[in-house]
């Protein structure tokens with residue numbers, strides 16, 4: 001065990017760490033040349049300038065179908081005084097691409113001549129020299145420069161290389177990068193049934209992600225099998241790799257300060273540490289080093305950290321080695337949907353969802369944990385919150401780096417509010433249509449959705465807010481909280497809320513009335529949630545007091561967590577949606593049908609995207625898929641109410 005824990009003594013800001021790396025490996029264009037065919041050169045970088053060896057065309061060629069003639073023979077021809085030329089001597093029939101016959105210098109197109117008997121043609125206009133002829137070397141002249149060194153070969157270039165007689169192209173050799181995932185907890189997905197995973201085991205994924213990212217920037221990636229947390233083994237694996245023909249080595253995991261984090265002790269044994277710790281998040285514990293003149297990276301194990309470090313350090317160094325410019329991602333001005341605090345002293349790479357709402361592109365933050373891979377797979381952009389900032393205020397304009405194209409972002413419908421499983425079905429159906437719309441949903445509860453509508457940062461909100469005075473949904477809340485924002489209320493679904501109970505319902509629970517029984521422990525939802533409002537309303541209706549319910553004060557925050565409490569046996573019943581019970585194979589006793597509506601601001605209602613959404617929820621295929629989920633009914637779907 002590594003008893004001397006690593007501590008980050010000297011964390012560096014990103015730009016300083018990059019400078020240390022690039023100064024230490026002044027590698028621009030350092031990879032030697034290798035020779036490949038033109039098609040194989042695509043995506044590669046030229047190590048030397050490339051010159052044409054032949055001209056193209058390498059003869060005077062007819063550019064049209066017709067007759068080849070001498071221009072002077074045509075001079076003076078007109079409609080009133082046409083000219084006749086003898087076929088075989090003065091005029092020779094010719095096809096596009098063929099060699100111009102000796103002595104001819106122009107092609108007259110076949111549609112502009114008339115034949116006169118077998119051996120004469122008539123023309124009614126003169127031709128000028130070299131008309132409809134592609135002269136030798138018109139495109140490429142032998143010996144001319146086709147491409148300078150450093151040029152990145154494209155599929156188009158294949159055409160010029162072959163036409164110019166260049167069959168072997170000198171490109172920079174791809175750096176060979178060895179990727180070594182480390183960690184005794186890691187298992188190989190290719191031989192592991194996901195259902196057999198034991199607690200503590202983690203499916204190794206980072207090496208596959210980095211392999212493709214490294215290939216994408218022009219290097220060759222070699223994936224090593226995972227190495228367990230054993231300093232000797234890791235040291236030996238890296239030493240063998242460096243002695244071989246790789247150009248760069250990286251370990252994944254074990255970069256931090258844990259008792260089994262061996263990347264740093266290994267590096268200190270084998271080489272020189274350049275940097276340990278960079279003031280960025282995710283990615284802080286990265287290690288940069290030199291082992292026998294070869295770059296070494298200790299990549300943090302969390303999936304998002306590994307990706308960010310690959311993008312910020314590994315890919316830029318590879319691009320320098322092969323001599324290709326590192327072009328920054330395009331950026332766009334965005335408006336955050338809420339204020340975001342950030343730690344002073346670290347630059348945060350905040351992943352955000354983007355969508356165009358009215359004039360603005362709005363940015364909704366995704367979860368920030370470095371272990372949350374979906375925070376980057378779901379992201380449309382990244383906001384970099386500077387080190388010297390404590391965060392960004394809502395409605396503060398900031399810049400986001402784009403991960404997805406702006407056109408896709410403009411084709412996104414932004415929905416904020418309470419989550420319901422039917423939104424996942426809707427998202428999929430919207431992609432299926434010709435419009436290929438993206439539904440981007442953020443789950444902040446029904447009230448959060450209304451507030452987002454009020455602030456103009458979404459196209460619509462999902463809400464199920466019961467007014468306990470009237471028993472009606474959403475209307476009272478809209479009148480109270482959105483008095484100045486004209487909206488329409490469109491029903492999406494009616495959904496069953498009910499008691500989630502253990503499989504087989506061992507305590508014979510039949511309804512809300514049973515929650516007062518001494519032998520039953522309940523699990524509640526947090527105050528303010530739609531489900532809690534619903535429970536309290538029903539309790540009031542049947543005259544059951546909260547003091548008489550065991551567990552009334554124990555709260556969970558989601559339907560799924562309520563179901564988990566029942567599954568684990570810590571509660572006998574909880575109120576939630578059918579889908580949560582079904583997901584964990586629990587029993588479900590319907591208690592009430594509630595209304596889940598879409599709150600759509602008037603300004604967006606007539607937009608093409610919202611009209612497509614409203615048409616989609618009325619389609620038989622959408623309704624069928626939702627009904628198949630169970631616990632939903634759709635007789636009111638699409639009904640519009642004006643509050």
Ligand SMILES: Nc1nc2c(c(=O)[nH]1)N[C@H]1C(S)=C(S)[C@@H](COP(=O)(O)OP(=O)(O)OC[C@H]3O[C@@H](n4cnc5c(N)ncnc54)[C@H](O)[C@@H]3O)O[C@H]1N2
Nearest residue numbers: 181202204205206207253254255256261284300301302305
């Ligand atoms: N006391 C401190 N603890 C930690 C700090 C710190 O500053 N002080 N930093 C945290 C940060 S930030 C990060 S990032 C992580 C990085 O730690 P390691 O590089 O040592 O990573 P591991 O502990 O080995 O793994 C973290 C996590 O990721 C999973 N993992 C690892 N490799 C893979 C892989 N190839 N594929 C999929 N998943 C992988 C691993 O199982 C762990 O769950 O340290 C914090 N701790």
Ligand code: MOO
Nearest residue numbers: 282283284305370
């Ligand atoms: O710096 Mo770590 O990479 O955030 O989780």
